[in-house]
Amino acid sequence: MKKLMLCAATYLFMFLPYVKVKADVVMVAPTIGVNNQIAAKYNQINFGSCEKLDYEVFDKAYRGYVNLYNAGKLNTDKQILTICDFSKSSSKYRLWILDLKTNEVLVNDYVAHGQGSGDEFAMAFSNQENSHQSSLGFYVTGEVYMGDHGRSLRLNGMDNGFNNAAYDRSIVVHGADYVNPSFVASQHRLGRSWGCPAVSNKVIGKVINTIQDKTCLFIYYPQKKYLQTAYWLNKKIDHMPGDNSYSNLAFAAPMKRDTVIVYEQNGLQQELAKQYSPLSLPLL
Known part of the structure; x- marks a missing residue:
């Protein structure tokens, strides 16, 4: 029986390249969950002197980005995520263009909303022609063209019922x-x-040159209907880009109140674990 348990434990640890645990913990199904990986990505971004993007907004934008990426909707050579946070005043910088390869903020600037959406703040959103309102959700950038406002970038709305009419409405990025x-x-x-x-x-x-060619753009506002029903936002993430771990696994609850699970993968270690001296268990 002991040999069987040892074999099972050895097989389990093969899923991680390197694991650290406190001596009295019980390890089961070790992995770093999606939430932790999103938090890690956010913490890697160098905002520098830029306005810092709210984590809640980044979390939602990144979830949709990952789902679109995994579905083959995005250009995998350009890991660019553009976020318009329309919960903020239009008098503030509320546009972020993030390079998810280098973890840099490429652009942080103003972005306007539609006349029908509100004055200083965007409050109303529509997918209807002639509403002159902004549309919430995820977009994939399309072709560049010369229009009434000069060089502009077409957008393909990906959220049915929220922005899928954007192309026909000529909702584009322009100066x-x-x-x-x-x-x-x-x-x-x-x-x-x-x-x-x-x-x-x-x-x-700079904006067009950076985000053209099938990159992701997300327009955010905390509208209840959108947050609860939008497909790309709420779709379960199967795996993170470039990650071969089993992201749908999780730790079991500790057997004792003072039992602490400590783990490390890809350089990420939980803050809770830093106060402990972990026991290293390399693979055999």
């Missing part, structure tokens, strides 16, 4: 004169578009 600090200083808000996530003419070239 606009009303997106600048002078307008904010005089009006206490940005100017507004007809539903497009419009950016400053000073950054439109």
Whole structure:
């Protein structure tokens, strides 16, 4: 019986390249869950002097990004995630373009919402033609073209019922004169578009060059219906990009109140574990 248990334990540890545990813990199904991996990615991003993106918004944006990535909807050579946080005032920087390969913020700037969505704050959202409202959800960037606002970037809405009419509505990324600090200083808000996530003419070239070719753009607002029903946001993540671990496994509950599970993978160690001197168990 003891030999059988030893064989089972050895087989279990083969799933991890390196594990650290406190001596009195009981290890079962070791892995780092999706939540921990998202938190780790957020903590790796160097925001520097940029406005720091709220973790709650990043969490949702990254979940949808991963699901679109795993579904083959995105360009895997450009791991770019663009986030528009429309829960914030338009007088604030609420656009982030993140390079998930280098963990850098490439752009942090203003972005306008639609006239029909509100004044300083976006409050209403629509998928309807002529609503002049912004549309929530995940987009995949399309082709670059020359339009009424100059060089612009088409968007393909991926969330049925929320933004899938974006292409037909001509919801695009474009530059606009009303997106600048002078307008904010005089009006206490940005100017507004007809539903497009419009950016400053000073950054439109960099924005398009960075996010074109099938990258992910996410427009966020804490609307209950969207958060509860949107497909790409709520789809269970099968695996994280570049991760071969079994992300759907989890630790069992400790057998004693003072039992602590300590684990390390890909350089991530839980904060709770740092106060302990772990016992290293390398693979045989």
